[in-house]
Amino acid sequence: MTANQKIILTILVVYLLLNAVIGLYxxxxxxxxxxxxxxxxxxIGSRGMNGLLLAMTTMATYTSVSSFVSGPGAAGLTYxxxxxxxxxxxxxxxxxxxxxxxxxxxxxSRRTGAVTVVGYLKARYKSDALVIVTSLLMVxxxxxxxxxxxxxxxxxxxxxxxxxHVNSLIIFGAVVIIYTAFGGFTAVAVTxxxxxxxxxIGTFLFLFFVLRAGGGTAGIDAGLQANLPGVYDNLSxxxxxxxxxxxxxxxxxxxxxxxxxxxxxxxxxxxxxLHSAMWIGALTCSFIIVGMHLAGCxxxxxxxxxxxxxxxxxxxxxxxxxMPVGVAGIFLAAPMAAVxxxxxxxxxxxxxxxxxxxxxxxxxxxxxxxxxxxxxxxQKVSTLLTIAFGVLVIVLTLNPPDIIFFLNLFAFxxxxxxxxxxxxxxxxxxxxxxxxxxxxxxxxVAVYIFCYYNVKVAGINAVIWGLLAGGILYFLxxxxxxxxxxxxxxxxxxx
Numbered sequence: 001m002t003a004n005q006k007i008i009l010t011i012l013v014v015y016l017l018l019n020a021v022i023g024l025y026x027x028x029x030x031x032x033x034x035x036x037x038x039x040x041x042x043x044i045g046s047r048g049m050n051g052l053l054l055a056m057t058t059m060a061t062y063t064s065v066s067s068f069v070s071g072p073g074a075a076g077l078t079y080x081x082x083x084x085x086x087x088x089x090x091x092x093x094x095x096x097x098x099x100x101x102x103x104x105x106x107x108x109s110r111r112t113g114a115v116t117v118v119g120y121l122k123a124r125y126k127s128d129a130l131v132i133v134t135s136l137l138m139v140x141x142x143x144x145x146x147x148x149x150x151x152x153x154x155x156x157x158x159x160x161x162x163x164x165h166v167n168s169l170i171i172f173g174a175v176v177i178i179y180t181a182f183g184g185f186t187a188v189a190v191t192x193x194x195x196x197x198x199x200x201i202g203t204f205l206f207l208f209f210v211l212r213a214g215g216g217t218a219g220i221d222a223g224l225q226a227n228l229p230g231v232y233d234n235l236s237x238x239x240x241x242x243x244x245x246x247x248x249x250x251x252x253x254x255x256x257x258x259x260x261x262x263x264x265x266x267x268x269x270x271x272x273x274l275h276s277a278m279w280i281g282a283l284t285c286s287f288i289i290v291g292m293h294l295a296g297c298x299x300x301x302x303x304x305x306x307x308x309x310x311x312x313x314x315x316x317x318x319x320x321x322x323m324p325v326g327v328a329g330i331f332l333a334a335p336m337a338a339v340x341x342x343x344x345x346x347x348x349x350x351x352x353x354x355x356x357x358x359x360x361x362x363x364x365x366x367x368x369x370x371x372x373x374x375x376x377x378x379q380k381v382s383t384l385l386t387i388a389f390g391v392l393v394i395v396l397t398l399n400p401p402d403i404i405f406f407l408n409l410f411a412f413x414x415x416x417x418x419x420x421x422x423x424x425x426x427x428x429x430x431x432x433x434x435x436x437x438x439x440x441x442x443x444x445v446a447v448y449i450f451c452y453y454n455v456k457v458a459g460i461n462a463v464i465w466g467l468l469a470g471g472i473l474y475f476l477x478x479x480x481x482x483x484x485x486x487x488x489x490x491x492x493x494x495x
Contacts, residue, residue: 002162004325009161011329012336015198016175019191019340049268051276056196058264059094059281059288062255063199063342066409067289068335069152072296073311076318080224080231080297082239087293089252093261094281100256101265102274104427109266111493116349117259117419118357120266124426124494126487127434131361133441135353137418138259142346142353143393145411149343150176150397152312156335159316160328169397172339177390180344181383191344195337200284202334203291205327206319210295213302213322223301231297239459246461250413254463257420258412260345347393351386410452413463417444420467421474429478430495436478444470 049057067090075083105120112123118138122131153172158165214220224231239247255261268274299318315335319328355378364370421444422437448466455465 004320004328005161007325008320008329008332009157009163011326012157012160012333013171015333015336016171016340019194020175020178022190022194049264049273051268051273051280053190053193054098054264054268054273054277055094055280055284057192057341057345058098058261058277059196059285062090062093062097062258062261063196063285063288063338068199068202068292068338069156069312069315072292072299073314075293075297076228076300076314077311078228079239080228080300084290084293084297086239086244086247087289089248090289091286092282093252093255094285095278096252097255097258097261098265098274098278098281100424101262101427102268102278103271105262105265106268106274108427108494115266116352116356117262117423118353121422121426121437122357122361124490125422125432125434125437126490127438128362130422130434130438130441131357133438134418134422135357137441137445138353138415139350141411141414141418142260142350143396144414146343146346146350146393147397148411149339149346150393153336153339153343154397155312156316156332156339159313160320160332166398169394172336173390173394173397176340176343176347177387180347181386181390192341195341196284198337199288199334202331202337203288203295205323205331205334206295206299206315207291209322209327210298210302210318214298220298220301224298226301228300231300242458242460246459246464249467250409250416250461250463254413254416254420254467256424257416257418259415259419260342260349262419262423263349347386347390350389351382354389355382355385409461413448413452413461413466414445416463417441417448417466417470420444421470425474425478426494429475430491431478431482432474433478433481435481436474436476439477440470440474443473 067087071083071087075081075087108124109115109120112120114120114123118131118134121127121134150169150173153176154165154169157163157168157171161168163171211217211220214223268277296315299314299322302318303321316332319331323331359381360374364374418441421440422432425432425440426437444466447469448462451462451465455462
């Protein structure tokens with residue numbers, strides 16, 4: 001390991017440890033001050049997030065390794081400005097999720113006592129089948145996405161320090177697991193806010209040093225003509241209409257069905273906080289996503305990167321070439337923040353699903369003795385399960401996928417097919433029944449997985465067929481089974 005690599009590694013380790021310490025401190029403080037149950041403290045915090053906290057945790061949860069490593073790498077190595085344009089569709093995601101789900105989901109979750117998205121679905125549909133199906137699918141797809149995030153964290157550390165994959169993976173995984181397991185939702189939200197700020201700083205540094213190294217836009221333009229001659233081809237020459245439609249749905253409209261972002265709408269303080277979060281999130285998301293992809297495209301003009309194994313190595317490689325070592329260490333904390341903020345949210349989501357939605361519902365049930373034991377041990381059990389689940393993900397990540405981008409998008413699509421129609425339909429359509437929700441969730445995922453491997457039409461991603469099938473099933477079955485109307489208790493609490 002070179003002296004520069006040691007300096008960068010030191011900066012990253014300090015950053016990782018600071019996240020853990022700060023997250024645990026605020027979690028302990030919230031636990032002392034809040035009068036909520038241990039269950040609600042661990043899985044939803046105090047339902048008191050202000051606008052900044054809500055905006056940053058929502059944006060940081062959504063902005064993952066793809067936004068900071070794979071996406072900009074693909075722009076610099078292959079797709080040029082076309083990658084920047086299609087990435088821009090992600091700009092309104094925070095505004096869309098909080099604007100559509102915000103008030104409605106917050107009110108209903110408070111009335112029903114739900115602290116997870118599956119908990120909301122249970123209250124809305126009163127269906128054990130739906131709870132089991134969505135819980136199992138959530139754990140499966142969250143695991144797939146976490147493998148992508150843990151791989152991203154390990155790849156980042158490995159590519160800039162020279163450590164092997166296993167040691168890099170253990171360093172990254174240990175820190176994320178510790179502050180998530182012992183801090184719960186509050187630790188995740190607070191560290192997400194820190195990471196969101198770091199991501200903004202990192203984006204600015206990347207833009208500045210790429211422009212400086214390239215000699216301004218004129219020099220970059222000349223370099224792009226040499227290294228990436230198709231960079232100015234129009235968008236349709238790089239992406240087919242079908243692939244553009246797919247991407248817009250997958251990272252745009254479809255994000256309304258992502259449980260890791262939807263659950264944020266359950267934890268804010270008041271309407272003022274929600275409205276502030278909508279514009280803060282939109283601004284920061286715009287700067288980070290467009291800024292990183294634009295800088296990634298420009299960086300393609302700087303050096304010959306033909307020897308890089310995949311696009312996931314592009315950003316760390318470029319940064320070490322153009323930035324002073326101390327600044328490079330600070331910048332590389334930004335993609336690390338993007339990876340951590342998504343990984344911790346998925347980890348606590350998986351734990352909440354197993355503990356609250358499955359164990360509490362189907363093992364503890366209404367047995368007074370079991371409820372007493374559950375309330376007494378919820379913090380301990382949740383902590384141990386989070387650690388165990390995190391270790392499992394580390395084991396599954398020992399042999400990582402080649403390109404993180406594709407695994408991340410596959411898991412994205414699976415979660416959207418599982419939750420989008422039961423969630424959106426449940427909030428806004430009174431005729432939505434439990435039969436409709438179960439049919440939609442199972443049908444959408446089945447069609448998605450089948451089409452992912454077997455149907456290739458005009459570049460259309462399988463998520464389009466999955467969501468289309470899910471929507472048809474939800475509204476068709478809802479019309480057929482909803483003639484008698486909803487349970488009055490559901491109407492009272494959910495509408």
